[in-house]
Amino acid sequence: MNILVLGASGYIGSHLVPRLATAGHAVRAAARRADVLEARGWQGVDCVSADAFDAATLDRALEGVDVAYYLVHSMGGGGGFAERDKRAAENFRDAAARAGVRRIVYLGGIRPSGEASMHLASRLETGDVLRAGPVPVTELRAGLIVGAGSVGFEVIRDLVNHLPVMVTPRWVQSRTQAIALDDLLAYLQGVLDQPETAGGTYDVCGPDNLVYRDLLAIYAKVAGRPFRPLRVPFLTPRLSSLWLGLVTSVPISVARPLVDGLKTDLVGDDAAIRKSLPIPLHTYEEAIRAALARERAEPIPARWAEGALAFRGYNPDVSFYSKGESAEFDTAAPAAAVWDVVRGIGGKNGYYYADTLWWIRGAFDRLIGGVGLRRGRRDPRDVRIGDAIDFWRVVGLEQGSRLTLLAEMKLPGAAVLEFTVAPQESGGSTLKMEARFHPSGVWGLLYWYSLVPAHNFIFRRMPRNIVRAAERNFRRANRTRASA
Template identity: 50%
Template sequence: MTVLVAGSTGFIGARLCPALEDAGHPVRAMTRHPDTYHGSGTPIRGDVADPGSLRAALDGCRAAYYLVHSLAAPDFERRDADAARNFGQAAADAGVGQIIYLGGLGDDRDQLSAHLRSRREVEGLLGTAGVPVTTLRAGIIVGHGGISWEITRQLVEHLPAMVTPRWVRTRTQPIAVDDVIRYLVGVLDLPEAIGRTFDIGGPDVLEYIDMLRRVAKIEGRPLLVVPVPLLSPRLSSLWLSLVTDVDARTGRSLVDSMVNEVLVRDPAIRELLPFEPIGYDEAVHRALGERAAARPSS
């Protein structure tokens, strides 16, 4: 079946396109700049802010992946809402039978951050025109180039000692990027997954401070962490922008989300796609290995 991937050049999309091809699916890699695309699949122009381009990109596709978000923009909530509406309507007009969306974990009973609220809103808006949406909700995805993972790695590598905010005690359930791709491919055209929402995560439930310490141990680096309760979200985001390559606006959105526990509450997907997920330490080793392989040789 012909499948469109919106967000084909991103952290997840660049891995998903070749995995879909390996599974035997013709892939359309949607990008605003098809002339400079060098990844897997057939590049096709499409912009979530341009409904006309979406209709042309989706024409003839039976399914579509939506991996787009605007976290770095100051008005990312509005942008993401408008983009989801455009994409959902274009998919319906093109006769697409399934949209697959990668969202974020988080308990709806909590006071979710703007970032996680926006992810929830997009889930609903994608389906308002009638196309069934399969949503996979993930927390921190561990893999080379993933923004949350890069924050973890860079903090450990740049600071042998750090004063940290109280969110380092928040629990999360990280997942290896290889497992995310496996789930995304697995739910494609799976009748039991159509129109459903699934939580996905790895086998380890960890506090952020545990994640930092495990990475430090794996890399053989010293790490002294001193949590302080009075470091505000604004100061936390500025701190991240100083010691990592994450800009302050994106850092603020992520920091605001780090006060929310992001845990798998419903493991139903394990029954549909039964495989043993990769543990955190192994995911870290793979991410570090991929980074080392991607660096130019001296």
């Protein structure tokens, strides 16, 4: 079967695509940036660029497709996301009709028992918009998904790992039926072989009906962590989202719409889907254990990826999502000149800003038993995978364009420093530098917040100075050539 997955770079899409391909389907994965999809290394998958707001790209992506999965939404996309979701769904619905697609499969959210939040209302409206077209739609409605990287699951993990005493708001008494990621994927794949599900709307749920307090307590038991809840009635959903932004690594733009949806119970009725697909379901505790096992079994990625366990010291207690800083600078110097500076960073070449502070950090690291700066560099210019650069390790390298360094200093968490150099049509280039930190426990959070003022200086001036060094080197080389 020829299948399109729109939104393939997202959480569900990135797990569904390889599963469908392994089952023997001809899969076309689509997202705004095809290069992001290609970097995943999926075998036998056609990766294409498609934008739900660009009809021409949708027409190309849907050509020859039998079934299309629609996994696009604007979670945390800022004001006006409901209108954007509606327009995107209208565009996709009409493009699917033009292409002669036989069925659309859409993943939405369970209808709450009370008033729906703006985010959940938008998810429900998207299903209505898709059904307004001539292509039959199979809509699966899920609540909290238990899997590494699922926002709801990562909030639970961070709360348990980061808070010795947990302040719990009123919504911890709301009920939900969390579903294991593997079970949700089985449903999404299984409906392809069940023609009677075309045109149907189904709740998909786990077997356990639990309050969120139970979800926290069970995760704590599995992880071997203490669970000491302290309930406070004054934490409204809005205050809760701000609070989660402080004590978890889940981005607040994502946490806010998530928490808004927890004001009422999210309990579904999966009797209808169970008649067509009576798959064995995992309990919540089994789903947690499967999620942690899946993390440990993941291959080492070629570059830094949010949540990759290899970049978190293979420690599942370290937050999946990261805190971070990034800066981007354009320069007239060509990419080769900028890369020449980037690849020589560290050692005797230094870090192009506040080298005294880097030295102090290295001395402190030695004091507490770390490697400090004593390792230097193997070579002042050449760099390869596995090289030690001071207290960094080269874990990702694309010659001429990308350098990824994993911190080996003593830290209450895991840190990554990544440089990306991209050429411009004008002959110049763009340097992007990202610093990502995955905190571990309350000390990891305190460490990050204590260094935020310094990071605001270092991680903006450092790439600026790298660019200036590249420009000086480029001008010098031009003068040398001119005088030769």
